Amino acid sequence: MSKLEGTNVITNIQIVIDTDKVIKDIPNPSKDQNHPSGLSHDYQYMVVSGNQKINGQGTADLNFLAFPGDVVRMSMTSEYSNLDNPVLIYKIAKFGGDDVFSDFNAESITTKTVEPGSSNVLPPAIVERKFWYYQANVENKGTENYQVWFAMYQRVRGGDPVLFGYFYWDPTITVNV
DSSP states (O other), X not given: OOOOOOSOOEXXXXXXXXXXXXXXXXXXXXXXXXXXXXXXXXXXXXXXXXXXXXXXXXBSXXXXXXXXXXXXXXXXXXXXXXXXXXEEEEEEEEEEEOOOBOOOEEEEEEXXXXXXXXXXXXXXXXXXXXXXXXXXXXXXXXXXXXXXXXEEEEEXXXXXXXXXXXXXXXXXXXXXX
C-alpha cells in the first residue's frame, strides 16, 4: 500500500554555487544587474528534496516527479553556507521549452530555527530567522528552460561583504507527471 499524500507537495530545490571557482575563473564579472555574466554548468549544482524518480540530483539540470498543483521552491547558497561569498537569487525567468510552471516569485517566511548554543553546540539556541526562496506552482508536465540570475558578494577581511558581480545560468527542469 502506498503512502497517502495531500493534494499538493512542496519540492525544495537547493542551489549551491562554487563561488571559489567563479572567483578564480571569472575575475571581472558584470556589475550590471540587468546584464549579468553567463556561467556554464560547471559552477553550480542542484539538490532536490525527497521526491520520487529523481534524475540529475547534484547537477545543474533536474528531472523529478510532480503533479499539477504541487509547489516548487528554489533557494541558493554558496559552498560556505553564505558565510563567505554569499549569493542571492534575484530573478528566475523562462526562456524556452514547455509551460511547466507558473511564474517564479520571491517569497519569504520567518520562523524559529536552531543555531549552536553559546559555549557548546548543544543545547542549541532557538532563534527567529527569515528564509528566502523563489516559488512557483507546477501546472503541466514537460521540460522548461530557465535563467537563474543571482548576485554574488565577497567578504572583505575585517569588513562587510561587497558585490563581486551578477551572474546567470540556464538550468533545465523536467517535471514527469
